[in-house]
Amino acid sequence: MPRVIGHIDLDYFYAQVEEVEDPSLKGRPLIVCVFSRRTEDSGVVGTANYRARDLGVHSGMPIVLAKKKLEGRDPAVIRMDHEKYEAVSARIMEALERQVDVLEPTGIDEAFFDLTSSTGGDYAKGRKTAESIKRSVLESESLTCSVGLGRSKVVAKLGSDLSKPNGLMVILPEDTKAFLDPLPANKLYGVGPKTSSALEEMGVRKVGELAGAPPSELEKHFGKKFAAYLTAAARGTDEDPVKAGLGPTQFSRIVTLKRNTRDPHEAFEQLSEGIGYIHDKLASAGKSFRTVSAIGILTDLSTKTKSKTFETPINDSVTLNETTLVLFQELSRSVSKDFRRVGVRVSGLADVESQSSLSDFIRPAR
DNA sequence: CCCTCGATCAC
DNA sequence: CCTCATATCGAGGG
Numbered sequence: 001m002p003r004v005i006g007h008i009d010l011d012y013f014y015a016q017v018e019e020v021e022d023p024s025l026k027g028r029p030l031i032v033c034v035f036s037r038r039t040e041d042s043g044v045v046g047t048a049n050y051r052a053r054d055l056g057v058h059s060g061m062p063i064v065l066a067k068k069k070l071e072g073r074d075p076a077v078i079r080m081d082h083e084k085y086e087a088v089s090a091r092i093m094e095a096l097e098r099q100v101d102v103l104e105p106t107g108i109d110e111a112f113f114d115l116t117s118s119t120g121g122d123y124a125k126g127r128k129t130a131e132s133i134k135r136s137v138l139e140s141e142s143l144t145c146s147v148g149l150g151r152s153k154v155v156a157k158l159g160s161d162l163s164k165p166n167g168l169m170v171i172l173p174e175d176t177k178a179f180l181d182p183l184p185a186n187k188l189y190g191v192g193p194k195t196s197s198a199l200e201e202m203g204v205r206k207v208g209e210l211a212g213a214p215p216s217e218l219e220k221h222f223g224k225k226f227a228a229y230l231t232a233a234a235r236g237t238d239e240d241p242v243k244a245g246l247g248p249t250q251f252s253r254i255v256t257l258k259r260n261t262r263d264p265h266e267a268f269e270q271l272s273e274g275i276g277y278i279h280d281k282l283a284s285a286g287k288s289f290r291t292v293s294a295i296g297i298l299t300d301l302s303t304k305t306k307s308k309t310f311e312t313p314i315n316d317s318v319t320l321n322e323t324t325l326v327l328f329q330e331l332s333r334s335v336s337k338d339f340r341r342v343g344v345r346v347s348g349l350a351d352v353e354s355q356s357s358l359s360d361f362i363r364p365a366r
Numbered sequence: 367c368c369c370t371c372g373a374t375c376a377c
Numbered sequence: 378c379c380t381c382a383t384a385t386c387g388a389g390g391g
Binding site: 063064080107345 | 378384
Binding site: 046047059060106107108109110189190191192193194195291293302303304305306307308309 | 374
């Protein structure tokens with residue numbers, strides 16, 4: 001029996017949340033911005049509403065450029081408030097949990113879900129559930145979303161993508177091939193700019209062409225694993241299951257420096273708030289870590305990292321701070337350009353609880 | 367098998 | 378002009 005997989009995507013999420021909070025923004029082009037505080041308007045657009053998108057603005061665009069495009073259009077410019085969107089997202093995800101068999105959040109504004117067992121593979125039932133999900137998000141949070149339903153994650157994601165905003169697209173298993181074949185290959189989940197241009201060089205532009213491409217050719221360019229994924233994705237036969245949300249496995253924070261430098265103390269100084277933030281995240285998640293990484297983004301925007309892994313999990317802030325500084329001292333010696341941005345990451349997370357829990361002293365039977 | 371690091375993706 | 382966070386993979390070294 002084919003699976004019934006869904007993907008839900010909250011429409012232009014940050015901007016829509018702002019519109020709900022202040023409906024007077026609705027008629028105007030709106031951009032939610034990440035200010036880097038380097039200069040007055042340095043930074044990028046996080047999300048734009050459709051009014052702004054119609055005028056050529058998109059996420060990732062420098063704020064200065066977006067403002068130019070919106071000049072004379074009475075634009076609303078709002079600073080991103082991540083905590084606010086996080087809270088809305090958490091409420092929605094919690095409600096979704098109760099309406100599907102398995103929920104796998106993949107970002108603040110999107111999630112995969114599985115309806116196979118509750119629908120018994122009946123797509124008409126699946127559509128009903130999807131409609132009811134859309135209704136409940138609208139009623140509880142006044143937010144529109146887009147939902148795709150199909151036999152695999154890749155197909156479901158395409159459905160939500162192609163139907164947005166406020167859409168619902170159901171791709172029946174028997175229609176999958178006709179649906180996929182004519183699409184541009186770069187629409188597929190996992191096919192970004194690099195993969196896309198490599199595919200183009202081999203003469204592959206459509207999903208249908210990718211589906212029929214010789215495996216040996218794909219493996220040569222992308223390696224065995226990714227090649228197999230591409231073929232399955234293009235055929236709508238990727239079997240990747242929807243996995244119930246497993247907690248985070250790393251936390252990181254990156255800041256843009258006020259001015260370029262390679263002085264490790266200056267980098268550390270400007271990052272110290274970020275390190276405090278990481279420590280708070282660890283504490284509230286009840287996690288310790290084994291690995292710390294210092295991250296440097298150089299003036300040419302290339303990335304350099306240096307990391308250290310401890311024998312046993314750590315959770316004290318002194319060690320975190322000291323280690324970060326040392327790593328930056330080492331990192332700055334290895335670079336020939338200044339840092340533009342610096343960051344810190346902790347990974348290899350472990351539950352603080354489990355460190356001294358009874359289970360650690362019980363040898364698993366073999 | 368583990369660690370380190372860069373690359374890629376997508377947000 | 379160029380933010381920020383996370384997961385995953387593969388190469389290279391041990």
